[in-house]
Amino acid sequence: MTPTIILLTFLIYTLLLFAVSWVTSRDADNESFFVGNRKSPWFAVAYGMIGASLSGVTFISVPGWVGSSGFTYFMIVLGYVAGYAVITSVLLPLYYRLNLTSIYTYLDQRFGGSSYLTGASFFLLSRIIGASFRMFLVVSVLQYFVFDYFNIPFWVTVVIFMLLIQLYTIKGGIKTIVWTDTLQTTFMLLSVVLTVGFILHHMQAGIGDVIIKVWHSDYSKMVITDVNNPKFFLKQFISGMFITIVMTGLDQDMMQKNLSCRNISEAKKNMTTLSWILVPVNLLFLFLGAVLFLFAAEKGLSIPAKPDLVFPTIAIDNLGIVAGIVFIVGLISAAYSSADSALTALTTSFSLDILKLDKKYKGRDNLLKKKRMLVHLLMSVTVIFVIILFKVINDESVIAQLFTFAGYTYGPLLGLYAFGLFTKWQVNDKWVPVVAIIAPFLSYLIKINSADWFGGYQIGFELLLINGLITFLGLLFIIKKQLS
Secondary structure, three states: HHHHHHHHHHHHHHHHHHHHHHHHHOOOOOOHHHHHHHHOOOOHHHHHHHHHHHHHHHHHHHHHHHHHHOOOOOHHHHHHHHHHHHHHHHHHHHHHOOOOOHHHHOHHHHOOOHHHHHHHHHHHHHHHHHHHHHHHHHHHHHHHHHHHHOOOOHHHHHHHHHHHHHHHHOOOOOOHHHHHHHEEEEEEEEHHHHHHHHHHHOOOOOHHHHHHHHHHOHHHOOOOOOOOOOOOHHHHHHHHHHHHHHHOOOOOOHHHHHHEOOHHHHHHEEEEEEEEHHHHHHHHHHHHHHHHHHHHHHHOOOOOHHHHHHHHHHHHOOOOHHHHHHHHHHHHHHHHHHHHHHHHHHHHHHHHHHHHHHHHHHOOOOHHHHHHHHHHHHHHHHHHHHHHHHHHHHHHHHHHHHHHHHHHHOOOHHHHHHHHHOOOEEEEEEHHHHHHHHHHHHHHHHHHHHHOOOOOOOOOOOOOHHHHHHHHHHOOOOHHOOOO
């Protein structure tokens, strides 16, 4: 498996994406970019969202996670199902009833302009960091196996990736991404299935034998009952539920695809189908992780110190050229899937929520299109900068960083939407940004002192819930007094 072969695989796959982009964006306009003309087939959206939900984090980090934590991640996955049920029954009907393009417009209608700006700003911050984390993970692997060989600096690799994504998404936006995501999901899942097959071939074992082996190994441990453990199963489940609510239901990136469906009924079908498909898909990734570690033990292979390198190292260096190509295609799919819809959502939110271009250039579609494309470029440059910055400061597993950071930035969104949906009180809108900024700092203070303050209890991913609760309680202090 030479760097030249990997590079050639990358170029062929990229050309395939550009072909899909050309077909889907020929008659694209601003409405196509923002909401796909609200004509996206629900089954295509559901299938494509599998890849967008998984991304490079699941593709690489989850198999690596198994080495130290077994199948405990599956408790989070079960929480996802509960979270999707809340989105389907509460948030989707709200968004469709208000006919939203940006979901943060709800905060403007419910509380006022400052709340609206706060919600959109926290999304932009969250998604820029989240997309950059995911891209960093995948680009780092390709840099290690390919671009270092050609003496191409990391920052140049990042620029190349973002430029390519910029080019195939800038015209069609969400209309294109609905279909490129289906392609990327297909290649990502095929990569995992085929990799398992290649490993079984090298181990000269049948699938049934390996399933039994995994089941009786420590890797299959799924439930941790120690309440003080950060991976306590109930904490994992509840965290998974709220992670889904905020990182899908309150995220413009993920909801923009749902809002491109023809109607609320199809959007609900999409969300329900996605929630159930993600269960076996994530189980497949966990099974792959266990198989990778069993294979390494059987063959006496040394395991990389960084969990994120376990899958790529074994696939590229130990399974043969075909398996290496299969892995690279899956990895590239994960890379593009991580960034293309995020870039479109960032452009949408910054254009509509921050700059309000749809109002400034109402009825002037050509001018709106030019401004929107400029914002698209600005978002690309911003993501490039953050990825390079992240390379300098990265010192732990990407999946843990992603979810930990999400606990701080999505928490205020959770609190704002919960307060808006489940109370009828109005708040002093100008103080909402203050509450939203204070809440993450208080959450951090509680997290770092939790073991001392709560008898050894360690806060894990439930930090998100704590942050949202602090935001909710903070809003109670700024309720408007009713005039008698």
